[in-house]
Amino acid sequence: MSPSVPPTMDRPHFIGIGGAGMSGIAKILAQRGAHVAGSDSRESETAAALRALGVTVHIGHDAAHLARDATAVVVSSAIRQENPELAAARERGVPVVHRSDALAALMEGARAIAVAGTHGKTTTTSMLAVALTALGMEPSYAIGGDLDAPGSNAHHGAGEVFVAEADESDRSFHTYAPEVAIVLNVELDHHANYASIEEIYESFETFVGKVRPGGTLVVSADQPGAVELTSRVRDMGGLRIVTVGEAEGADVRVVKINPRGLTSEVTVLLEGRMLTFTVSVPGRHYALNAVAALAAGIAIGAPARNLASALGKYTGVKRRLQLKGEAAGVQVIDSYAHHPTEMAADLEAIRGAAEGGRVLVVFQPHLFSRTRELGVEMGGALALADASLVLDIYPAREDPIPGVTSAVIIDAARAAGADVSAESDRQAVPAVVAGMAKPGDLVLTMGAGDVTDLGPLILARLGS
Template identity: 40%
Template sequence: MTNQLPNGRIHIIGIAGAGMSAIARVLIGQGYAISGSDAKESRRIMALEQLGAKVSLGHKSEHVDGAALVVASTAIPRSNPELLRAAELNIPIFSRAQALAALLNPYQVIAVAGTHGKTTTTSMATIALQASGLDPSFIIGSEMNETGSNGHHGKSNWFTVEADESDATFLALKPAIGVITNVEADHLDQWDSFASIKSAFVEFGMNCSEHIIVCADDLHAADVAKELKEQQKSVFTYGKSPEADLKLVNASLNDRGWSFDLEIHSKVIAHLDLQVPGWHNALNATAAFLVSYLVGADLGDTSSGLSSFSGTRRRFEFRGQGDSVRVYDDYAHHPTEVVATLTAAREVAGAGSVIVAFQPFRFYRIAHFLVEFGEALALADKVVVLETYAPGEKAIPGAGGAAVAAAINLPRDCVVFDPSLLNTPQIISRWAKAGDIVLTIGPGDMATLAPQIVNLLAQRNTK
């Protein structure tokens, strides 16, 4: 099978997923006729239909009739009637990774990899290039606040893309410029060891034809950078480390995020005033700035774009306020991400308390990181833990929500296990006082909790 997209209609199974919907948006922008199917209605489906896609709810064999190509993620079972029909009709079937590689083939690709921070860094790099007058195509794992979109067909030859290491599909990419934000153990249901994960990031760097950008402040990413330099790759590092090529200096916390200068060769070349909280976002913005620097974009425009960046959906996303309690939502599902999110929450809360509703994601992850999750969540003042969300995964004893709740070193009246999710909004509303902030953290149905909590808090004003 050639790595090219054929002429004719492309049918996407599971089109409402974050990755698939972004691919669909770009293909529509390129002029392809797009059809697709998914299990239920969603805002992404409605948006794609407005762009011209024909989307069916449910999976039926006749949906693929007449298609020139079928695209399906690895999460789609081989027994899916649309896949079976495509095979019967000899319609080519691409995985998401194959479709993405074919889509990216004509472009100068900027691929952002890393255990954490991929979505935000890819979004920041996109905004930086847009602010500099470029119009890159992009595929991102979440919708950017500025555009409301996770995918776009641009006019320039640059294409920014989030590179997923979870199942090694990022190794199919051949970027001009790569970014590695950090390297840590995760997705250990797919990788046999942490050593194999580090090796994969080295391979990703070797696949970059021009430059590879690596965070010098991350221990394991720095190891990867060292190995790539030994292989004569063009490596640029960033961070607070004195060893970094692009250094964050003169940093201070403002009322929304971090302000800092960027220095290269002992010369300050830019100043950023971020509108998103958390030191991790200062690092993400620095990586994005370095992308613009290497592309040759205007650095003043880049700084302005990054300083105005307001975030993406489900990444410390402000969802509303009631009775002087602010509510945010975040997708964090690894202990390091939870620590970064709650550290940022402390910056925002000031003297207020930080109250969390947390849904664990995947039994294997909880089994491996139970102690670390307990330590991370103890950075909050009060926590409601839901049952572990693990679609299609066999339960592992001791890796449920109750175990996570028991691992949190907070007073027992400050931790509640609510397996049903039904009582969580009421518990949060009872706990929260004026000046506090509330965070709903995790995958699954967590995004639906925030508006319920906001409504309950708002009702307190009317009583």
């Protein structure tokens, strides 16, 4: 793959450069030699990691931050139209490029693997990045979360493979033309952009239709939405379909998942042969993600047995059941889960690793629109915990919706028999949790917002 920088990306300015997707693209461009600048609303470890690469990062949004020689302004769908830097770019005629178009330009000429699905994208992309790197294939990658250190969500590699997370939330994954596409699952989400499950299917069909002629679709044989998608794209010309999962007819069939504390041993039937390997993170859903990664890696040319072994080197990504620490005999784990299916999967995984202790959850709902549409299901998922605290809704990019509060979730959880309490004061959470937790318990901070910041505070209170 040529390490070239697209002409419009020679001196790009990123609005919201600290975001998971934006920072990854900025990092790759900087590694390729571009003069990268940007702004973010607050200081962060990600901003510091970008500065270490020579990137100029401003804190706060101001038209003055946009350099006179900027060749493009890169935005995500979360950037509001009234942003002063965006307004300045339009005034001056500086091209405005969506994040997905910038990433597509970076993937040009590469053997791209695009990982899509309502859940599991970050984990599966990370598994592939780690495993292919361990095999010496030197892939480039762009992930929606850090592997370990801040800024480890992306890398420009010398190899010909580029692994990227493909975001369906705003249909931006239609921009990519991968050699291999993964679809882990298809469910209704992102209610501000999709009015129905039919629109979701149509969007995923468009994504699959972008796979290069002769390319491969790796798709779940178990999840109903993925099965429906497979039936819709089965007759697409020039597309090789590889189904993966526990279903009897899967092309890569999962024969057994053997949980072993915070790891799993997985056995698959692949082209008539049994293959057993270790997945170093807990939970059945992560084991299935690893099998999808295995199938995609094989499709791109990695040797099956070597790849299976290399997948065991993946030990997790930040915010995906990440162990934050232990104090007073209580482990605190962080989960990015914010959709009911993700919540239930992570709670089941943690329940399997609890070894007799209780599972206590601090849950922060993410987005008013998601809570309105899926709040009842979120409450049902919390019934899998022994006790839960539910915080106020994290708005992210949305304005409040009248009548939509965390009470929707709390009422549903109580109706399902859950022990759940409301907690509007974030500062009170560490003390409340410390008063609840006993040695042997697991505390899970859960949600896509800033609930992650509470983990260290809970540990500090437990240890005091």
